[in-house]
Amino acid sequence: MTDYNFAYLDEQTKRMIRRAILKGLAIPGYQVPFASREMPMPYGWGTGGVQVSAAVLTPDDTFKVIDQGADDTTNAVSIRSFFERTAGVETTTATTEASVIQTRHRIPEEPLTEDQILVYQVPIPEPLRFLEPRESETRKMHSLEEYGLMHVKLYEDISRHGHIATSYAYPVKVEGRYVMDPSPIPKFDNPKLSDMAAIQLFGAGREQRIYALPPYTQVVSLDFEDHPFEASKADHLCGLCDATDSYLDEVIMDDQGGRMFVCSDTDYCEARRAAGHKGKDAA
Amino acid sequence: MTPLLSVQGITKHYGAHIGCADVSFDLYPGEVMGIVGESGSGKSTLLNCMAGHLVPDAGQVVFDTRADGPKDTVTMSEPERRMLGRTDWAFVHQHARDGLRMGVSAGGNVGERLMAVGERHYGDIRGKATDWLERVEIDAARVDDRPTTFSGGMQQRLQIARNLVTGPRLVFMDEPTGGLDVSVQARLLDLLRGLVRDMGLSAIIVTHDLAVVRLLADRLMVMKSGRVVEAGLTDQVLDDPQHAYSQLLVSSVLQV
Numbered sequence: 001m002t003d004y005n006f007a008y009l010d011e012q013t014k015r016m017i018r019r020a021i022l023k024g025l026a027i028p029g030y031q032v033p034f035a036s037r038e039m040p041m042p043y044g045w046g047t048g049g050v051q052v053s054a055a056v057l058t059p060d061d062t063f064k065v066i067d068q069g070a071d072d073t074t075n076a077v078s079i080r081s082f083f084e085r086t087a088g089v090e091t092t093t094a095t096t097e098a099s100v101i102q103t104r105h106r107i108p109e110e111p112l113t114e115d116q117i118l119v120y121q122v123p124i125p126e127p128l129r130f131l132e133p134r135e136s137e138t139r140k141m142h143s144l145e146e147y148g149l150m151h152v153k154l155y156e157d158i159s160r161h162g163h164i165a166t167s168y169a170y171p172v173k174v175e176g177r178y179v180m181d182p183s184p185i186p187k188f189d190n191p192k193l194s195d196m197a198a199i200q201l202f203g204a205g206r207e208q209r210i211y212a213l214p215p216y217t218q219v220v221s222l223d224f225e226d227h228p229f230e231a232s233k234a235d236h237l238c239g240l241c242d243a244t245d246s247y248l249d250e251v252i253m254d255d256q257g258g259r260m261f262v263c264s265d266t267d268y269c270e271a272r273r274a275a276g277h278k279g280k281d282a283a
Numbered sequence: 284m285t286p287l288l289s290v291q292g293i294t295k296h297y298g299a300h301i302g303c304a305d306v307s308f309d310l311y312p313g314e315v316m317g318i319v320g321e322s323g324s325g326k327s328t329l330l331n332c333m334a335g336h337l338v339p340d341a342g343q344v345v346f347d348t349r350a351d352g353p354k355d356t357v358t359m360s361e362p363e364r365r366m367l368g369r370t371d372w373a374f375v376h377q378h379a380r381d382g383l384r385m386g387v388s389a390g391g392n393v394g395e396r397l398m399a400v401g402e403r404h405y406g407d408i409r410g411k412a413t414d415w416l417e418r419v420e421i422d423a424a425r426v427d428d429r430p431t432t433f434s435g436g437m438q439q440r441l442q443i444a445r446n447l448v449t450g451p452r453l454v455f456m457d458e459p460t461g462g463l464d465v466s467v468q469a470r471l472l473d474l475l476r477g478l479v480r481d482m483g484l485s486a487i488i489v490t491h492d493l494a495v496v497r498l499l500a501d502r503l504m505v506m507k508s509g510r511v512v513e514a515g516l517t518d519q520v521l522d523d524p525q526h527a528y529s530q531l532l533v534s535s536v537l538q539v
Contacts (some may be wrong), residue, residue, distance in 0.1 A: 131384075144361070144362045144365060146365065146399065148369075148395060148396070148398040148399025148400070148401075149395065149398075149399070151398040151403070152384070152387055152391050152394065152395050152398060155390070155391050155394055155398065155405065155408065155409075156387055156388060156391050158405055159388055159390055159391065159409070159426070159427050160388075160427065223403075224403055224404060224405040225403050225404045225405075226404055226405050226406050227405050
């Protein structure tokens with residue numbers, strides 16, 4: 001071990017965060033204020049997610065971090081090594097082996113189980129923020145269930161683009177009550193939020209808010225009767241593993257217009273390639 | 284006949300200052316009440332107390348609700364009052380910017396109240412929004428333009444459309460023609476008069492412009508220093524003012 005307390009935060013802080021998490025789980029979708037701590041990384045790098053992870057980690061856990069679905073990008077690597085050093089927990093890149101998964105902008109393709117916790121990093125927890133700048137007013141709107149304004153945003157999308165152009169951070173309604181920002185996950189992932197077996201925790205460090213979805217919570221994406229919600233993805237196959245059902249990143253290969261589409265979930269892609277699947281761009 | 288709105292003893296103090304004191308009146312369905320007075324006479328305070336934007340220190344504002352009959356809106360629960368605010372009531376601000384969402388298209392502005400009461404069909408919402416734009420004489424082709432690209436008079440008309448789309452029964456107006464030039468004012472007044480007559484609206488209009496009340500209001504209250512000094516039929520008050528202040532007010536209008 002190191003000179004740090006287990007998982008960096010002191011025990012009182014973790015208790016405080018756990019209380020906020022429990023309250024969030026008791027009121028799915030409700031934003032619980034908490035006293036966010038200064039973390040040794042800048043805001044926007046996942047300080048909220050890190051604090052929630054620190055509060056739920058135990059020494060027996062296996063930890064996985066993904067950033068836009070990938071295990072090997074800067075953000076994922078540095079948060080993983082942060083907890084390797086301060087908590088000494090096992091880390092993994094395999095979705096099935098992890099018990100706590102911290103994520104930025106994606107939900108893993110592999111369905112999660114009841115033994116797992118998914119921790120989201122959230123930049124802006126308030127779905128109404130850009131429509132109504134006053135926090136006092138948005139809180140009142142949440143408490144009185146006045147969500148007409150959320151549909152104004154979708155209306156604007158259709159009137160300007162002919163369809164609902166919001167493609168990430170797509171607003172959802174939780175158990176018919178709170179409208180929630182699912183963090184900037186692509187709307188392709190929205191259906192996975194609903195009825196998920198794992199616990200889902202959302203931490204916003206700069207905004208000092210925690211919210212949560214208990215297992216098997218009903219989560220509905222907002223839409224219009226004549227413009228229903230559609231979980232969209234690029235209409236291609238993964239170039240490396242030939243997957244048809246996973247969310248794809250578009251990668252520019254050269255300045256001649258060459259491009260390839262690959263799974264954004266690296267673990268899913270690697271597992272498929274190990275099982276013998278091969279895409280058209282695989283070497 | 285039950286009054287649509289019955290105001291009893293509304294009093295609002297700002298510390299030691301009087302905002303408005305002991306104002307009472309009844310407003311019947313289809314009636315338009317004008318409130319005139321100089322700046323600082325408590326007109327806007329009174330209007331805001333009635334519309335639920337301010338909490339009066341004393342008094343009752345009894346509104347004849349569709350569901351439960353007459354009900355005091357000062358003591359009713361906040362969700363109920365806000366529900367009234369987006370269904371049976373409408374509030375037209377003096378500055379259109381206060382009443383519009385400037386970052387949202389004209390259609391979105393008009394549709395907001397529909398969506399707030401649960402409409403979820405895009406085609407219907409847009410149809411109603413376009414219809415209302417035409418009723419307030421805005422070209423339907425501008426349904427996707429933002430109010431920032433509209434002139435002052437158009438913004439004010441858009442604000443009116445946005446407020447009337449849910450078919451309210453009572454409209455509060457705070458200087459609806461303030462800040463507009465006279466020809467635009469005249470058109471707006473014409474439009475308002477038409478809408479009020481067609482829809483059978485009741486309205487309370489606060490203004491310092493006597494021409495506005497002469498055209499629109501059935502009855503008139505004159506306020507000074509937070510108190511009502513004279514009330515009666517509009518023509519009666521304007522043609523034969525009794526109180527010294529009303530006489531001053533009427534005689535201060537420039538004749539051209």
